[in-house]
Amino acid sequence: MARFWRTYVPVSRRKNQAKQFAAKLAKEGQELKPIELTGRTIAKTFWGKAWCENLENYSDYSNRLPRGRTYVRNGSVIDLQVAPGQVTAIVSGSELYRVRVEIEKLSQRKWRTITRDCSQSIDSLIDLLQGRFSEGVMTRLTRKGDGLFPKPAEIKLACSCPDWAMLCKHVAAVLYGIGARLDEEPELLFTLRDVDPTQLINQAVASENLDQALSGDAASSLADDDLGALFGIELDQDKTPPAKPKASVKRKRAAQPTSKAAKEPKRGSTKTAVKKTAVKKTSTKTAKKKAKK
Numbered sequence: 366m367a368r369f370w371r372t373y374v375p376v377s378r379r380k381n382q383a384k385q386f387a388a389k390l391a392k393e394g395q396e397l398k399p400i401e402l403t404g405r406t407i408a409k410t411f412w413g414k415a416w417c418e419n420l421e422n423y424s425d426y427s428n429r430l431p432r433g434r435t436y437v438r439n440g441s442v443i444d445l446q447v448a449p450g451q452v453t454a455i456v457s458g459s460e461l462y463r464v465r466v467e468i469e470k471l472s473q474r475k476w477r478t479i480t481r482d483c484s485q486s487i488d489s490l491i492d493l494l495q496g497r498f499s500e501g502v503m504t505r506l507t508r509k510g511d512g513l514f515p516k517p518a519e520i521k522l523a524c525s526c527p528d529w530a531m532l533c534k535h536v537a538a539v540l541y542g543i544g545a546r547l548d549e550e551p552e553l554l555f556t557l558r559d560v561d562p563t564q565l566i567n568q569a570v571a572s573e574n575l576d577q578a579l580s581g582d583a584a585s586s587l588a589d590d591d592l593g594a595l596f597g598i599e600l601d602q603d604k605t606p607p608a609k610p611k612a613s614v615k616r617k618r619a620a621q622p623t624s625k626a627a628k629e630p631k632r633g634s635t636k637t638a639v640k641k642t643a644v645k646k647t648s649t650k651t652a653k654k655k656a657k658k
Contacts, residue, residue, distance in 0.1 A: 383443040383457040397444040397455070400542040405438055407541050413548035415507040419514045420540055426517070426532055433537020441535075442542040447550075449559040452543060456535040462526045464539045469519040470559040479505065479512070484568040502565075506554075513558050 387397045408414045421430060436442065436456065444455040452466040483502045498506070506513050522536045547554055555562045 379457040380440060382461070383440075386455075386457075386461055387443060398446060399440065400437055400442040400445055400545050401440060402438055402545060407434065407437060408544040408548050410548045410551070411503055412507070412551040412554065413544040413546075415503075416514065416544035416547050416554075417541060419507070419509060420544070422509065423517050426537070426540075429530060429532040429534060429537050430541075432534035433539075433541050436534055436538035437541040437545065442538050445539065445542045445546055447543070447546065447553045447557055449556055452539065452557070454539040454542065456524075456538055458526065458535060460526075462524055462535050464525075464536050465523045466536065466539060466543075467521040467523075468515045468557055471513065475511065476558075476560045476564070480564050480568040483565055513554055513560075515558070 383399075387399075390397060408417050420426065436458075441457045442454055443457050443461075444453075446453050450468055450470050452464075452468070454464040454466075456462050456464055482505050510516070522531055524533050524535045526533055526535055528534070543557075552562065
């Protein structure tokens with residue numbers, strides 16, 4: 366049976382189409398987050414590379430992944446948003462296609478196992494608090510089978526294109542695009558599996574792990590102020606409160622407002638006093654005149 370294949374659209378035309386679409390959404394208040402690569406390398410950091418390598422180990426995906434690499438490299442993934450348990454994307458092909466990747470949230474049982482194993486691999490608590498994972502922790506988090514990466518059975522794929530295959534080239538491009546995005550924002554891996562990375566710190570500072578984590582020289586090199594900033598608390602270094610300085614007598618006197626009204630008599634009262642004095646003088650002169658007569 367003959368299949369209907371859409372007419373091939375050059376990459377330049379696809380990019381122009383994507384720009385027009387992005388401009389239209391920008392007017393509506395929506396902002397796209399495209400996957401933009403420099404050169405042909407999709408992922409450069411540990412997190413991005415580990416995601417892509419894990420993806421390529423899935424035999425179910427092997428036939429369709431090469432086309433996806435081509436699409437993500439030429440900038441066809443014009444939008445990719447990561448949320449807990451799902452990735453939504455827009456891919457520019459013959460038309461603009463919407464892709465949805467749903468990933469099962471990691472169970473609490475598996476996450477507790479991961480955090481417990483990671484706490485035993487922490488060489489320095491200081492590195493963990495500053496967002497730097499040791500090699501042992503990173504290897505455990507990305508371990509095939511029981512790490513943070515999902516298995517094929519935990520992934521549901523959907524695309525609005527007419528391709529009958531479960532994993533079309535647009536979906537494959539999005540899966541690679543996730544690896545590229547992890548290069549920039551590795552914390553999105555925790556968002557995608559809906560787990561709290563701060564629980565790694567909570568487990569690390571548990572009583573049974575704290576001594577081991579702080580045994581290195583790195584712990585002593587961190588000042589108390591730095592620890593307070595990292596933990597988000599205030600550390601009380603001096604229990605004796607500073608004595609309050611006594612206010613000087615001069616300062617107290619200066620602080621008292623001087624009543625201008627108390628020093629200067631009112632204008633109206635002054636005029637009244639003058640009038641009374643004039644009346645007295647007049648009455649005295651009149652009395653003297655009467656006495657002479």
